[in-house]
Structure formats: structure tokens, C-alpha cells
Amino acid sequence: MAGRPVRLTFFRKENPGCGDEVHFPGLGITRRLKTGEKTVIAFTPKKSGTLRFTCGMDMYDGQVVVVR
Numbered sequence: 001m002a003g004r005p006v007r008l009t010f011f012r013k014e015n016p017g018c019g020d021e022v023h024f025p026g027l028g029i030t031r032r033l034k035t036g037e038k039t040v041i042a043f044t045p046k047k048s049g050t051l052r053f054t055c056g057m058d059m060y061d062g063q064v065v066v067v068r
């Protein structure tokens with residue numbers, strides 16, 4: 001929900017390649033992910049819409065839908 005804090009937990013299972021980092025281009029957030037560990041990403045979306053996230057190479061991707 002717009003204006004509400006969000007905490008997303010990423011758990012990296014695999015070792016090689018793409019899982020190295022997660023990138024939220026619309027938020028200017030990039031975090032390294034360690035294999036076998038959880039990484040928490042916290043942010044507060046300012047407006048409704050779709051926030052895309054990708055791996056560092058823009059291959060893996062997903063989205064967070066922010067409702068009004």
C-alpha cells in the first residue's frame with residue numbers, strides 16, 4: 001500500500017550466476033545476496049503502481065504491486 005513501509009525478504013538458494021544481487025531500478029536499490037542467507041530489503045512506496053525487480057543482469061525478474 002502506498003505510504004506504508006514494506007519489508008521483503010529474499011532467500012538465495014543457488015550459488016552461481018544470476019542470484020548475486022537484486023536490483024529495484026525504480027527505487028535505486030541494489031543489494032548483494034549471499035547464498036544460504038536471507039536479505040531484507042525495506043522501503044516505503046510513495047505511490048501506487050508496479051515496482052519491478054531484477055537480477056544484476058536484468059534476467060531474473062519479478063514485481064511488487066503497490067495498491068492505493
Ligand SMILES: [Cu+2]
Nearest residue numbers: 018055057059
Ligand atoms: Cu542475471
